Amino acid sequence: MDHLIDKLRAKVTKASFNPDFIHHKWFVKYHLNIVEQIALELCDIYKNANRNLVKTLIWIHDYGKILGIRDGVEKITEVTAKLMEEIGFEQEFTDKAIQYLRIFESKMEFELTKAPIEVQITSSADAASHMVGPFYSLWWLESPHKTFEELMEDNKGKALKDWNRKIVLPEVKKAFENRNRFVMENSGDFPEKYLT
């Protein structure tokens, strides 16, 4: 299984460096690698989680976005399943990963606290990674046509969605509470007091 996941990582990494993908300069280093690290730390806590499934979900969760697919989950799951089949994953494993990817994608309609632990880990790690490194600043860099107020509003919307819908594991909420407050403050949400 390890060599299949290595192949998956290599293929997604290669696709991420395609200059047609707007985030190609930083997406592996400042997003996918960080998501993977947080997710593997969570696997050390949630020992019943299937690590291979988590690693697979990490490397497929943004594959549709990397390819520039904007027209919904059907197309995304179709190309992702095709990628996994080409690499040589067993059909049963691919079907499960795709089923979990669909649950991951349904975060706005479905309460992810009720999702399988592998989905909860992937979703929590994905959202938490946005608070590490230059992620939010890169949105400003890549959207020069917007006013700074619009950029603040964009980041606030993303931070709220991440915090309220995507981060479902208590260990992540606890570890990232201060970072979340800082992101919200960067987006205009000021505290009443600064020292106490």
Ligand SMILES: [Fe+2]
């Ligand atoms: Fe992501």
